[in-house]
Amino acid sequence: MKVNIEINGRATAEEVEDRTLLVHYIRDVVGLTGTNVGCDTTSCGACTVLLDGESVKSCTMLAAQADGHAVTTVEGLGANGELHPVQRAFREQHGLQCGFCTPGMMMASVSLLNENPKPSRDEVRAALEGNLCRCTGYHNIVSAVMDASVQEVEG
């Protein structure tokens, strides 16, 4: 089928198999490989992207379901050569170790801050329950989200 999906503000229109997963459309068809595939079972959150501004796991959606909708990936966060505040804060607070979970962590964090611009550390932890960091670098990830929300890092 032909799908029309806006990705990072750019219209894409491609012929795909009906069973194509959104994450494979993003990575293999459109060629944006910032979005990782981790567990492939809706658990780890590495493949998190925004669908119409809300976080979703792109391994558990069909490209067909995103037809007519807008997707934002990690490549779409920064603009005009400037890092997004969440990207800047992850760098400042060292909110990553190996980096594999980072794109998903940042997209889940952006979705959280859209809904709750001033979360507490506990609320950040709860909001990132669907994103796993196998380096267990959670402390600095939570600090990065606090920093991105212009709050005291240590609450």
Place this chain on the structure above:
Amino acid sequence: MIPAAFTYRRASTVDEALALLAQHGDDAKLLAGGHSLLPLMKLRFAAPEILIDMADVADLRYVRLDGDRVRIGALTRYHDLQHDGILLEHARLVAHAAGVVGDPQIRHRGTIGGSVAHADPAADVPAALLASDATLVIAGPSGSREVPIGGFFQGPFTTTLGADELLTEIVVPSKASQGWGFEKFTRRAIDWAIVGVAAVGGSVALINMAGTPIRAKAVEAALADGASIEDAAALTAEGTSPVDEAHAGAEYRKHLARVLTARALEQVAGRIPAGLA
């Protein structure tokens, strides 16, 4: 993992979805949020030939107060339920249960109707609806029928929903004046409940203690007779048949059910603020 090949169709109305179901019968499956069905298809446990996406049927996404009842469209997402002002006043148990399903990403996609129709005995929302005496509205080729949720579940992933029918609405009596409690025990944050309890007023429903969500009838009868929370909760395992497997044995699950029921009943009584445990 990639699903077996299928044909994707999008229905724009309930009638269009019913017509597609009538045409394709058992070869077709309805797709709501897809967070139960797509994982099963990726594992090839399910391989429908036709997938009917309900996402464009926007008029099945609502929460409305109708007298002393709350009407919930089947395609309303967990995320919308957990923040809905009407539910927070009239059916806090349902709003709370929706807010503890999976994780935020899952709650942005998963729907109340999808969860009920999927009928996983470990699911949170169906038990909350069972404790709330919900009624289901089901559309079919010959019109609409209503069934009490207690008569809907037949076994794991099995319901009385016909292959040519679809769930359109969940109706919950207002419980604005009643205390509520909810407890579940999971191995990791986003796991399915090993055991859970949903309680409102004198009604208690158990998650994952049988092939379907079930009411803890012995507990309810004891409460009605004026028993203490401790004495009533001790009866929780009566009539249950939990699975016995590596993560948790049946006796352990029965123990958990008694403990969690006591906690949920303390929340109902207001001695522990609900939702904080």
